[in-house]
Amino acid sequence: MNKSKSIYRKNFSLVVVFLILISVIFVVALFISYDFNAKNIDNEFASKKIDVLEQTIKPYNDLFQNKIPEITSYQGFLDSTSAAKYADAIFHNFPFVQKIVFYDARISSQKNSTVLRDNLGVSINQMYQYAPANGQVKGIRVWNTNDEDDFKEMAVKLSDYIAFSDTSRESSQIEIFNTFYNIKSGKISYSNIPRRTDVKNYRELIKNGSPTSYYKQNIMTFFLDPYSLRVKNTHKELYQDVSIQPVVYDPLDAGNNNLVTEAALPGAFADFKLYFRSDSDYLTAETNRRFMPIAAMVLLIYCFLVLIGWLIYRNLNVNLKLFKLQYDFINNFTHEFKTPVSVIKIAGSNLSAEGGLSDKQRKQYGRILNEEADKLNDLMNKLLSFTQLENKSIDIKKEEIDVEAFVTKYIETFKIKYPDFKINFKAHGVTSFYSDPVLLGSIFQNLIENAYKYSHPSKKVLNINVLQQKRDIIFSFADRGIGIPKNELNNIFKKFYRIENQYNQNGSVGLGLAFCKELVNFMHGDISVNSKVNEGSEFIVTLPYEN
Known part of the structure; x- marks a missing residue:
């Protein structure tokens, strides 16, 4: 865990450095572009007077x-x-x-x-x-x-x-x-x-x-x-005032806040000149006006670079999370295999010991071997089925399903497995429909198992409701468990994803809900969840209704 945090810090530091770098470049670009505009305005103030002169004469x-x-x-x-x-x-x-x-x-x-x-x-x-x-x-x-x-x-x-x-x-x-x-x-x-x-x-x-x-x-x-002569000021953005003055005209009130330039008139007007004057604030306003589109363009480039940086960081973050998920999956998967294998080995060693065992002990060890072998077989079947679903290598074998009999079978199975688990069932006007009982059974088994696993010891209750809505059949699984945080609702159906809590520290590889999602999609249906922390969760499975 510490290693992962270290990696995240390094990535965040790189993003911060990247943002600081492009921010500095952004500020420098704005400064340079503004300075360039100001100098360009000054140059135009000195050169564009020829245009005014030509139009005037x-x-x-x-x-x-x-x-x-x-x-x-x-x-x-x-x-x-x-x-x-x-x-x-x-x-x-x-x-x-x-x-x-x-x-x-x-x-x-x-x-x-x-x-x-x-x-x-x-x-x-x-x-x-x-x-x-x-x-x-x-x-x-x-x-x-x-x-x-x-x-x-x-x-x-x-x-x-x-x-x-x-x-x-x-x-x-x-x-x-x-x-x-x-x-x-x-x-x-x-x-x-x-x-x-x-x-x-x-x-x-x-x-x-x-x-x-x-x-x-x-x-x-x-x-x-x-x-x-009619003065034609064709560059009003540069020249605030243009007048005709004698060549010897030199106003005494020309201060530092005024920019002036001159252009001599030709021919019979040679004793006169065009006198150009603008306040520094007037030219500053023009500089700002020209600078705004450039600033907007630079800002757009800056936002584009920030977006690219964010996308890169997000992809790195996703890859790191995927790596962590895979790493956790391998650890949990190894643990899932190691535990039953260890139990089988111990039971086998005891059975093969020289000392005699009573019939009761042999039955107990035999039951242990069967249970652990079932766990291994269930885990392998889940992985195999998941792979087949992703590769579309299995077929849907539809047959008529009696709703009440089908659900009751799973309720009785889980009551035997978990005596403290209270399961309520109600069918609202639905007696039978056509679907694949094996695939539907896998969905039921995973969702009922999760309801028991993620509920407080005193609140292990599950309500199953079946109803028909237009051309769909809807299965609702509502528990009173620990609930799911709102920010995790979009992640729980991802493969290998586990919510960190006290209930899944052992015995979870993050495949159950992802497997349900794949099954429902394969059956042309949909699965969604509503949940509140410490109040419970409701998983809703919607499948096409066929009778």
């Missing part, structure tokens, strides 16, 4: 790359009306455009041109200013404006392009950008791009110097308000 890029170049499609023939329609589309789709100045320019050889180079002059024919007002475009003709400097810069670039461009090939994108765009803080000036044939005509104009000849050219200046 997407309308500006659309204006710059797609809408402004549409001016070229008019080939210099925009007038105040068509320019107003064009401006209306700009204001409707790009709210950050505050006003547009339209220059209806002429290219000629007139000497009074705003810009004159090599007999080629670029001058303003008419100038208009457009601005949104109450959902409509308000356009006015302008005579004098401070914005003529923008026109002069564009005119100089255009003159240089006409004078020096290579008309044998298409202009590159860099040449177009440097010539026909002029980008300053808060505004973009653009001139329509002349065709190569137009450039050749301009050069002819320089050579001929005809004062009456001229060509139309359109130049526009777009005034932009960076604060009217």
